[in-house]
Amino acid sequence: MTKLSLLLLSLCTFAAAQPADLDKRLADLEKATKSAQSAGDNAWMLTSAALVLMMTGPGLALFYGGLVRTKNVLSTMMHSFVLMAVVSVLWAVVGYSIAFGEGNSFFGGLQYLFLHGVDADPNADYAPTIPQGTFMIYQLMFAIITPALISGAFAERMKFSGMLLFTVLWTLFVYFPMAHMVWGKNGFLGATWGKVSTFDFAGGTVVHITSGVSALVCALYLGKRKGFGTDPMRPHSLVLSTVGACLLWVGWFGFNAGSALAASSLATSAFVATHFATAAAALGWMLVEWIKNGKPSILGGISGAVAGLVAITPASGFVTPMPAMLIGLAAGVVCYFMVSVVKSKFGYDDALDAFGVHGIGGTVGAILTGVFATKEINDLRMGKPMGLIDGNPGQVINNLIGALIAWGLAIVGTWIILKICDAVTGVRADEQAEIEGLDLSMHGEEGYNFEA
Amino acid sequence: MKKIEAIIQPHKIEEVKEALKQIGIDGMTITEVRGHGRQKGHKEVYRGMEYQVDLLPKVKLELVVPSARANEVIKALSDAARSGKIGDGKIFVFDVAEAIRIRNDDRGEAAL
Numbered sequence: 001m002t003k004l005s006l007l008l009l010s011l012c013t014f015a016a017a018q019p020a021d022l023d024k025r026l027a028d029l030e031k032a033t034k035s036a037q038s039a040g041d042n043a044w045m046l047t048s049a050a051l052v053l054m055m056t057g058p059g060l061a062l063f064y065g066g067l068v069r070t071k072n073v074l075s076t077m078m079h080s081f082v083l084m085a086v087v088s089v090l091w092a093v094v095g096y097s098i099a100f101g102e103g104n105s106f107f108g109g110l111q112y113l114f115l116h117g118v119d120a121d122p123n124a125d126y127a128p129t130i131p132q133g134t135f136m137i138y139q140l141m142f143a144i145i146t147p148a149l150i151s152g153a154f155a156e157r158m159k160f161s162g163m164l165l166f167t168v169l170w171t172l173f174v175y176f177p178m179a180h181m182v183w184g185k186n187g188f189l190g191a192t193w194g195k196v197s198t199f200d201f202a203g204g205t206v207v208h209i210t211s212g213v214s215a216l217v218c219a220l221y222l223g224k225r226k227g228f229g230t231d232p233m234r235p236h237s238l239v240l241s242t243v244g245a246c247l248l249w250v251g252w253f254g255f256n257a258g259s260a261l262a263a264s265s266l267a268t269s270a271f272v273a274t275h276f277a278t279a280a281a282a283l284g285w286m287l288v289e290w291i292k293n294g295k296p297s298i299l300g301g302i303s304g305a306v307a308g309l310v311a312i313t314p315a316s317g318f319v320t321p322m323p324a325m326l327i328g329l330a331a332g333v334v335c336y337f338m339v340s341v342v343k344s345k346f347g348y349d350d351a352l353d354a355f356g357v358h359g360i361g362g363t364v365g366a367i368l369t370g371v372f373a374t375k376e377i378n379d380l381r382m383g384k385p386m387g388l389i390d391g392n393p394g395q396v397i398n399n400l401i402g403a404l405i406a407w408g409l410a411i412v413g414t415w416i417i418l419k420i421c422d423a424v425t426g427v428r429a430d431e432q433a434e435i436e437g438l439d440l441s442m443h444g445e446e447g448y449n450f451e452a
Numbered sequence: 453m454k455k456i457e458a459i460i461q462p463h464k465i466e467e468v469k470e471a472l473k474q475i476g477i478d479g480m481t482i483t484e485v486r487g488h489g490r491q492k493g494h495k496e497v498y499r500g501m502e503y504q505v506d507l508l509p510k511v512k513l514e515l516v517v518p519s520a521r522a523n524e525v526i527k528a529l530s531d532a533a534r535s536g537k538i539g540d541g542k543i544f545v546f547d548v549a550e551a552i553r554i555r556n557d558d559r560g561e562a563a564l
Contacts, residue, residue, distance in 0.1 A: 232503050232505075234503055235498055289497075292500075293497050299499060336500075339499050339500060340500020353499060
């Protein structure tokens with residue numbers, strides 16, 4: 001009975017619908033489906049872009065701002081804030097083109113100069129379901145936060161003009177090429193089309209290794225803050241830092257889950273991995289601290305959380321939740337030792353531990369991504385194994401090569417750029433300015449006017 | 453007239469104010485100060501960097517009373533501020549040469 005009625009029904013339909021009409025309806029349906037997917041993906045990607053901007057200001061500005069002394073709170077927040085403006089202009093004029101234009105393996109082309117042709121049409125090489133304008137603005141937010149991360153190393157002693165020139169040159173000649181190498185069309189280290197295929201889902205190498213290692217170079221080049229090791233340099237407000245770190249944690253969902261470039265199940269998996277890694281890292285750092293110092297601190301907790309976020313960044317779209325927790329835990333413990341033990345052994349003044357957290361956390365993440373990446377989450381290699389545990393030990397080497405290139409570019413690039421800036425504007429604030437505090441000497445303001 | 457200057461634990465200020473009010477003293481000036489005597493400071497650790505914090509927050513309380521009431525005030529103040537531990541603070545007593553009420557030029561004990 002059922003079979004008979006079905007047969008009759010399909011016969012009727014076939015008879016009623018003209019083939020041309022059917023084609024049109026199918027095409028309409030296909031269009032409607034596409035536009036629905038595009039709407040969903042675009043909504044998530046615009047949200048993610050806003051979340052990533054929130055990581056720089058207020059997130060990083062508060063996190064770093066709380067860690068410095070009262071007299072430098074504004075200048076430190078300015079290091080993050082001003083880049084929201086400077087890098088944006090740079091991005092529109094040349095940056096997007098250098099990073100994502102088709103060029104050679106190391107440098108993008110110039111076809112998107114002044115955002116020429118970057119509009120509502122998708123760029124199928126990167127994100128086929130969202131307008132290229134969305135992809136462009138999303139990637140800009142990464143370019144903003146990366147140089148802002150470096151400011152943790154030169155906080156409390158860098159001249160503002162020098163800082164501006166440095167970050168412009170650094171973004172141009174270190175960040176954009178690195179982003180192109182890993183994510184740009186034909187990039188040398190691209191996961192799918194690269195000569196050396198590295199897995200860096202959301203920027204562990206591009207963002208965190210480059211910024212963290214450059215931070216170390218800045219700390220060494222600028223020298224220690226005046227009074228380092230003798231004067232107390234306690235964080236002036238861990239309240240601000242905690243608010244900032246929590247905003248970073250939330251914003252990072254845009255950073256990592258957004259890197260799926262679609263509102264897909266891959267975005268979910270990156271979101272989940274990010275969260276669990278961060279939780280484990282916060283506990284890891286606090287636990288080691290508890291054992292070593294007798295007390296677990298909130299600064300330890302939030303530092304661990306950031307270390308975990310850094311380390312899971314490259315891995316987030318490649319690993320399942322349990323390996324994610326292991327990656328987070330490893331980052332929390334390793335970064336604790338870098339910051340608390342190794343740093344004081346060597347005696348460099350990485351004021352807010354940009355190197356210890358981002359450089360080291362990023363490197364730990366890059367290596368462990370090669371270990372734990374699995375085709376169960378991301379079948380980038382079409383059924384072939386992804387990471388070491390999946391059966392592809394070579395991936396660890398590839399990721400290590402990617403990390404080493406980032407280290408090399410960061411060291412050489414940053415050193416040369418600092419030399420240039422030193423000659424043009426000077427990089428270190430003069431002694432009097434530093435003693436007075438950069439808020440007053442560079443900006444003519446104070447963070448807290450309690451008598452006002 | 454005597455000036456009584458007491459440096460006490462910040463958390464004792466409400467109890468001290470209440471005790472002084474009970475004996476009819478409700479004028480005083482307080483300042484948040486930092487210092488230390490025999491009480492050792494404490495250690496703070498930020499990312500493995502240790503800081504010895506020696507100067508601890510205290511409250512300095514100043515009041516001027518008629519000489520005849522000085523001992524009574526000192527007793528009320530020190531009873532209220534005492535916890536019995538190191539760090540409870542100290543009281544210093546000074547002779548005051550003159551007191552003047554700015555509003556109407558009252559002089560001496562009338563100005564208190």
